[in-house]
Amino acid sequence: MIVTLTLNPSLDRTIDVDRLVQGTMTRARSARIDPGGKGVNVSRALLANRAPTVAVVTSGGADGEQLVRLLEGDGIAVHAVPVAGRTRSNVTIVEPDGVVTKVNEPGEPLSRDELDAVADAVLAEAEGASWVVACGSLPPGVPSDIYARLCEFFASAGVRVAVDASGPALPAAVGAGPHLVKPNRDELAEAVGRPVASVGDAVEAACELRERGAGAVLASLGADGAVLVDEDGVTAGTAPVAEPRSTVGAGDALLAGFLAAGARGAPALAEGLAWGAAAVRLPASRMPRPGDIRRDIVRIDTRPDLGRSLIA
């Protein structure tokens, strides 16, 4: 069982327009609403591929109720923690040439009691779980070490923790020794304080996060695929997509596939890449089902000296 935690879930509103012109009224060609937030997407991808999962989410106001209804309608086991603040909406505007403009609301603050209620929910669901996966931005006012505290708590409980975070929450979590972190290129660069332009830069930065405490680093690199740096060394892979539809949720699908395949080594990386590529071929933040996933396009490099060759 994989328990996901989304402290800042969202209704993901995807709007297709012919052309987005700032400062003008544009009539949309179509629009859709999906349940969102990074942990939510991980659970959505896992469920779509029949991997057992529970999504722990905060839920506030009518939008929070709609989020829970959408998830339950998709058959996802949800542990919703009621909160006073309204659940946010994240808007993605897509133009025919593939240009995507995304505006994410910050979300509403959580009170101390609400954070305690979330902790109790995760604790209850984590009983017997193989992973707790904490993903996404933190609502305003939530301490940036919240994921770190989760890592410390579950380390003593023998439950593995994966973190997909941005900003100060990522280095704080790394220092608490998570089993796995899943930064994208920008998050990796921010965590090490230098650009990550090449795959070699990503490997070097991932090695630094391991030295600082992370057990394994699954670094996603957009169209350049992903690299995995763990106790077995460095593995890199790609899964090219000729006509990307939407990259929203691709990182979450990559993480879900990696976890579903055992979260270690080349086979798990390959599965994550296949799920990530499948998500990119789908519109909005649709998560791939078994029929969407193509494993033949995945290329994995497992040369033993790969790390040195990429960094040199």
Ligand SMILES: Nc1ncnc2c1ncn2[C@@H]1O[C@H](COP(=O)(O)OP(=O)(O)O)[C@@H](O)[C@H]1O
């Ligand atoms: N343009 C693309 N072509 C092919 N695969 C892609 C593309 N964009 C993303 N992916 C896949 O999705 C994964 C996650 O994408 P990325 O943008 O790095 O993460 P995030 O969504 O977390 O920012 C990548 O590792 C890759 O496997």
Ligand SMILES: O=P(O)(O)OC[C@H]1O[C@](O)(COP(=O)(O)O)[C@@H](O)[C@@H]1O
């Ligand atoms: O594209 P990614 O990084 O896989 O995640 C997509 C998800 O992240 C979100 O953009 C939220 O991200 P934040 O929590 O960082 O604001 C959601 O709208 C969307 O469901």
